[in-house]
Amino acid sequence: MxxxxxxxxxxxxxxxxxxxxxxxxxxxxxxxxxxxxxxxxxxxxxxxxxxxxxxxxxxxxxxxxxxxxxxxxxxxxxxxxxxxxxxxxxxxxxxxxxxxxxxxxxxxxxxxxxxxxxxxxxxxxxxxxxxxxxxxxxxxxxxxxxxxxxxxxxxxxxxxxxxxxxxxxxxxxxxxxxxxxxxxxxxxxxxxxxxxxxxxxxxxxxxxxxxxxxxxxxxxxxxxxxxxxxxxxxxxxxxxxxxxxxxxxxxxxxxxxxxxxxxxxxxxxxxxxxxxxxxxxxxxxxxxxxxxxxxxxxxxxxxxxxxxxxxxxxxxxxxxxxxxxxxxxxxxxxxxxxxxxxxxxxxxxxxxxxxxxxxxxxxxxxxxxxxxxxxxxxxxxxxxxxxxxxxxxxxxxxxxILFVKRMSEILTVAKVLPDHSSSNDKVKAHMVTKEHDCPQIGIFSVDGPLFFGASHALEHSGLQLKDDQGPEVVLFRMSNVPFMDTTGESNFSELVKRLTHRGVTVLVSGLRPQPKELLNRSGCGKFIGEEHFFEHTGDALNYALGKIQGHKCQGCSHFAFRECAELSGNTPAPLHQNIS
Structure with missing residues (x-):
């Protein structure tokens, strides 16, 4: 025995x-x-x-x-x-x-x-x-x-x-x-x-x-x-x-x-x-x-x-x-x-x-x-x-209750842009200002578990995107989302549907296996479209740049991306293949 x-x-x-x-x-x-x-x-x-x-x-x-x-x-x-x-x-x-x-x-x-x-x-x-x-x-x-x-x-x-x-x-x-x-x-x-x-x-x-x-x-x-x-x-x-x-x-x-x-x-x-x-x-x-x-x-x-x-x-x-x-x-x-x-x-x-x-x-x-x-x-x-x-x-x-409160505080949703002074043009929140923000592409970094106690952070980001003058493409960077529950999935799906209804193209980069599996089971993954999921942010951004309306770039002075100089009629610049 x-x-x-x-x-x-x-x-x-x-x-x-x-x-x-x-x-x-x-x-x-x-x-x-x-x-x-x-x-x-x-x-x-x-x-x-x-x-x-x-x-x-x-x-x-x-x-x-x-x-x-x-x-x-x-x-x-x-x-x-x-x-x-x-x-x-x-x-x-x-x-x-x-x-x-x-x-x-x-x-x-x-x-x-x-x-x-x-x-x-x-x-x-x-x-x-x-x-x-x-x-x-x-x-x-x-x-x-x-x-x-x-x-x-x-x-x-x-x-x-x-x-x-x-x-x-x-x-x-x-x-x-x-x-x-x-x-x-x-x-x-x-x-x-x-x-x-x-x-x-x-x-x-x-x-x-x-x-x-x-x-x-x-x-x-x-x-x-x-x-x-x-x-x-x-x-x-x-x-x-x-x-x-x-x-x-x-x-x-x-x-x-x-x-x-x-x-x-x-x-x-x-x-x-x-x-x-x-x-x-x-x-x-x-x-x-x-x-x-x-x-x-x-x-x-x-x-x-x-x-x-x-x-x-x-x-x-x-x-x-x-x-x-x-x-x-x-x-x-x-x-x-x-x-x-x-x-x-x-x-x-x-x-x-x-x-x-x-x-x-x-x-x-x-x-x-x-x-x-x-x-x-x-x-x-x-x-x-x-x-x-x-x-x-x-x-x-x-x-x-304390655990849920602490975990909800961990989740952050921040609008980001590449920092050209950093290696590989890493995206950072402090780069987004009133004078430096792309009108057509919105990049949002979602960091932390996306669960019932943290849904308010995602809903808040959704409120920021309700303006009719909002971006043509929204990219969610989700490599730092280790877990998603059904409440988090429901809130994310509602946000995606709201954006899509307005004609916005939704892209997702770096999604981990567990959240992706849940999105696929719920049907949200199919709604977004497999072609809109990317492993790297740089690939997603290259795709996004191909979806924007070029005439809106004429005369834009934000220069959020290196490509902006070329799109606005100035000197060409390389694409963002290495953005992380």
Whole structure:
């Protein structure tokens, strides 16, 4: 099988490296899996089950050799909103449907499309998600009691303010101990997972110095069951599918983006190349299977993937081993995890939010004070104050509008004449003046894509040509038109017909294959006439000079072309064979 090629030439030394990295990443993933599931509004064991099942399947079937899959912080606001609005069982259905969507995207090779999402949109919603995660942990950090969970940011902030009188000093102390461990461990013990040290130290301190004074996983969610994940069938009906298809699509889009970003990071660290479509298929398979065991949606985890690479991983076996390690811990030590204080989880998620905030990129893009800055800020604010769905939709619409505006500004239509002082008599716009302009031949350079957003430039040129005293021949130089859509073709065709109706001969030079093919399909090419298409402007101008009325040249003082001297009765001049 094709995917087995990633294991070709596998050696015992490679397995040793994968075993070490898999163990390290597995230990890192345990507290994160529980923290992400709790923040998403579900029991902590479901995050562990996701880490086990999705982690193994993504490594087996994905398109990156080093990808580590599992629950991630980016999903927290979406999953929490789904749980609050639809319930846990419907979350499983949404995850399953998202898996199907991801598989279909991979099968139909749509992985490349995700890369076209504008950077301001991705940075905006990533920073917004970071704010949502951070703010969502304030209550656990402070040990507030009876805090209701709401879908929207302002409601959650109001709830926290309302519950401030229930502040628990022991929870704050526990959280600060964990936070200190998270900050100091990388400095003094760089090879030891900081989150694991933070949880162990803060849990032991809380159990020893002030037992029963802080809320734990066990008191909040019940004991974490040991043993293997049990089968959790989901009830698929058409009504439920219709209800959850939109949330599923959002999960699939975000999961695809996050996974491919993680794979790109892995490529940069290892100088390898992932297979985008196969990665989507692997992610899809994982998200279809995980809900059948109660797991939540999963995606590629950038931080854990980077840890996997830095720990020496050489193949997808490290990801499989990471899932097995988590499974062993669940089987052997699940009861002890129930004693972990929720206050110990809060700093871990806050640090995750800080690291994923894209703060440097955010600040840099804001400083540019460009249209991208507006897209970034709008997407960020909508992510925080409304929903991720709304934020991405509005962000993409704004990005499209900005793109169309920029592209429309690129298109220029300028009347030009040869500059005899330049090599090959290159045509330039500044040569056209009131005293220097041929009354019978109009040369127009069209530069830029001719599409729906730029039609006004062509229409403007048409207005300039409505005068009854206009030229006998109009030559359009279109070598710099890389693309033409049907709107651009329609506007150009209308202009050609308007000119032809007035008796003007229309010539076209340098037309590229795509625009020419479109003109031929629409019939405009036949209307203009094949003999009126030229590869070079010089040939088109020679043709144009043969179509003008010679008597009108008598007494003309414009002398726009070298031939004008001869046509007006003065000294002969050579034809424009080399005009470009």
């Amino acid at each position: 094709k995917w087995m090629g990633r294991f070709s030439g596998y050696t015992a030394d490679a397995f040793r490296k994968d075993l070490i990295s898999g163990c390290i990443v597995g230990i890192v993933a345990i507290p994160l899996g529980m923290a992400f599931s709790i923040a998403s509004g579900v029991k902590p064991e479901y995050g562990l089950y996701t880490t086990i099942i999705a982690g193994i399947l993504i490594s087996l079937f994905g398109g990156s050799r080093f990808q580590i899959g599992g629950p991630t912080g980016a999903f927290i606001p979406i999953l929490l909103a789904i749980v609050l609005q639809y319930g846990y069982e419907n979350l499983l259905i949404a995850g399953f449907l998202a898996g199907i969507i991801l598989v279909l995207m991979g099968v139909f090779r749509l992985g490349v499309l995700i890369k076209f999402i504008p950077r301001p949109v991705t940075i905006g919603f990533t920073a917004g998600i970071a704010v949502t995660i951070f703010s969502g942990q304030i209550a656990n950090f402070l040990g507030l009691r009876d805090v209701g969970r709401h879908e929207y940011f302002l409601s959650n902030m109001a709830e926290i303010i309302k519950r401030l009188p229930t502040l628990n000093i022991y929870s704050i102390l526990t959280a600060c101990i964990c936070l200190a461990a998270l900050i100091l461990t990388p400095k003094y013990l760089p090879k030891v997972p900081a989150s694991l040290i933070g949880i162990i130290v803060s849990t032991l301190v809380a159990a020893w110095l002030f037992p029963g004074q802080v809320t734990t996983i066990g008191t909040a969610y019940g004991a974490i069951p040991g043993g293997l994940p049990s089968f959790h069938p989901i009830s698929l009906t058409w009504d439920r599918i219709a209800l959850m298809i939109k949330p599923a699509f959002i999960i699939a889009m975000l999961g695809g983006i996050e996974s491919l970003l993680s794979a790109v990071v892995a490529d940069g660290m290892t100088r390898t190349r992932h297979n985008s479509n196969r990665e989507l298929i692997g992610q899809g398979i994982a998200n279809m299977v995980t809900p059948l065991f109660g797991g939540i949606p999963a995606t590629g985890a950038i931080a854990r993937t980077a840890t996997n690479i830095k720990s020496g991983a050489v193949s997808p076996f490290s990801g499989i081993i990471h899932g097995v390690i988590v499974l062993l811990v669940v089987v052997l030590f699940a009861p002890y995890a129930s004693e972990i204080p929720l206050a110990s989880m809060a700093p871990i998620l806050m640090l995750v939010a800080w690291n994923m905030s894209e703060r440097k990129s955010f600040a840099h893009m804001v400083k540019t004070r460009s249209g991208d800055s507006i897209i970034l800020i709008v997407t960020f604010l909508l992510t925080v104050f409304t929903t991720l769905t709304t934020a991405v939709e509005v962000g993409l619409v704004l990005a499209v």
